[in-house]
Amino acid sequence: MERSFKLVRLGEDQKTIYPMYFLKGEVIYWWDSVKALEEVQPVTWNRLKELFLEKYYPKYMQKQMEMKFLELKQESMTVLEYEKKFTELSRFVTKYVETDEEKAQRFQQGLEYWIRDRVSMFEIDTYVRVVQKAALIESNGAQSRKERDNKKRKLFYQKERSESGYQHDKNVKRIGFQKGWNAQ
Incomplete structure (x- = not known):
């Protein structure tokens, strides 16, 4: 997404709108519920990334991937x-x-x-x-x-x-x- 932001030259206020057109299925419903909870203030791109990773790439998965990487050998x-x-x-x-x-x-x-x-x-x-x-x-x-x-x-x-x-x-x-x- 961030690469495409550079390509289409999006401003900060548009960075949370543009990606929504690429969401599919369950992710759309997730985003609608998050947006409703976060409605007090506009959701920034950094906050959206944080929420998305929290949901779809939680800490335990990050640790697993880190261990896989650190243990990787050619064998x-x-x-x-x-x-x-x-x-x-x-x-x-x-x-x-x-x-x-x-x-x-x-x-x-x-x-x-x-x-x-x-x-x-x-x-x-x-x-x-x-x-x-x-x-x-x-x-x-x-x-x-x-x-x-x-x-x-x-x-x-x-x-x-x-x-x-x-x-x-x-x-x-x-x-x-x-x-x-x-x-x-």
Whole structure:
């Protein structure tokens, strides 16, 4: 709403009227009852936000979202999935990410340890750069694991082939020896 206020250049006295056209269902009835109780004085935009949050985003929910945010770790998510969840939750607890540097630090703290260790070497202090570097490190790590696994598989098959070839040679010699012995 506040972004749209800037777009349509609303004055303070209009800020509580404009949003009412966007309310639907039960919220309309809630607002009508609140307005009737607050009718002694005009409801300011700040008071409307306060009343709305009190009703639809109470303190206990705010605490829950704060805990979810503080406990958020990358774990089994990719960096980009983690970033999406981080962004979703951070909008509820802006006090922890007031600056770009704080946001970058907080994001970095939740990364998987092997990614976090590599990212921290770069001493990055912007959120976008931390996310980019973490995604790059994760991608390179996945590529390295794939190459390592391919090498292991190749070595395993080479060893297996050489052993089976050796076994084949022994079997041929044994069969040939037996045939020669039987012929005599």
